[in-house]
Amino acid sequence: MRAETQNQIDAIRKSLALLAQRMDAETAQHRLEEFNAMIEDPDLWSDPARAQKLMRERQMLVDSLTVHESISQELSDNIELIEMGEAEGDAEIVAEAEATLKALAARAAEKELEALLDGEADGNDTFLEINAGAGGTESCDWAAMLARMYVRWAEKKGYKVELMSESAGEEAGIRSAAYRISGPNAYGWLKSESGVHRLVRISPYDSAARRHTSFSSVWVYPVVDDNIQIEVNPSDIRIDTYRSSGAGGQHVNTTDSAVRITHIPTGIVTTSSQKSQHQNREIAMNALKSRLYEMELRKRTEAIEAAHDAKGDAGWGNQIRSYVLHPYQMVKDLRTGVETSDTQGVLDGDLDRFMAATLAKDVAGKSRAEAQAED
Secondary structure, eight states, X not given: XXXXXXXXXXXXXXXXXXXXXXXXXXXXXXXXXXXXXXXXOGGGXXXXXXXXXXXXXXXXHHHHHHHHHHHXXXXXXXXXXXXXXXXXXXXXXXXXXXXXXXXXXXXXHHHHHHHTOXXXXXXXXXXXXXEEOSSTHHHXXXXXHHHHHHHHHHHHHTOEEEEEEEEEOSSSSEEEEEEEEESTTHHHHHGGGOEEEEEEEEOXXXXXXXXXXXXXXXXXXXXOOTTSOOOOOGGGEEEEEEOOOOSSGGXXXXXXXXXXXXXXXXXXXXXXXXXXXXXXXXXXXXXXHHHHHXXXXXXXXXXXXXXXXXXXXXXXXSEEEEEEOSSSOEEEETTTOOEESOHHHHHXXXXXXXXXXXXXXXXXXXXXXXXXXXX
């Protein structure tokens, strides 16, 4: 067996060991039986919030068991194929099995990273906000491109995407948009996208075909779990209703149904522009609670990072990624150095390479900080 192939096998086994550790493989089957017994209790559904949480936890455990079993079986099958091919001198079988193992190693590494999403809110659904920076139409168009990119990424992941609110640009694009993205580890994956995104291109809105640089900001925060209590003092908030703006014509609301909530102590503003004002109040308040929760999580993270003085780490709200479409094609993450010339692929939602690199970097930094704290 070639050394490269053996290294891939070793890497897959290492990933499997981590996956088993993260889901506590020794007790996983017993916990699944307990989940199944609780789900069969007819009284469970009298508390829909608890029932949904239970179903979600069960599904995550089922997914973990399925992934571990699938990778283990595929690894075993292809090792057997290689051994059989080598014994029979069948180079074609060996090459095919080696190619499968290479792809399996990449898949196992991705699942290993997902297993590291063990932060307090990593498994939660997430809110995603996009805001155009200064620059008028250019920045509004860039904000719309970012919105499309994240929606495509979420759809590829099989996540549910709900548009909470949107403010159209005067000529093109959007001034802002807010989404709720639902699915396993949605916040854990997307949290690395918070920050300023920079676009360099020949402007389609410039008759002189000059190069323009545009900025838009992305903000990601977790949907607060029903069991997490976030208290909001009524005297700390201001609630405004307004007429939602849209694409014009039949899409413009004719009543002041949209809701804006401002949290006075922090300056946090959340909005919702669905049809029902009552529904908008609830959505905007939930978003505010999530923002306050995310702020607390961020304070804890910054305290850990301060322990090892992470010099050069991108701060919240700073530029994190450049998308250059002219004079050459490149997307580069400024925190990890990961880059690609496949700019169209990235704008079509191919973001996993950037998220995975940032996650691995954050996990490594957290491990160093915890080790130094213990010292």
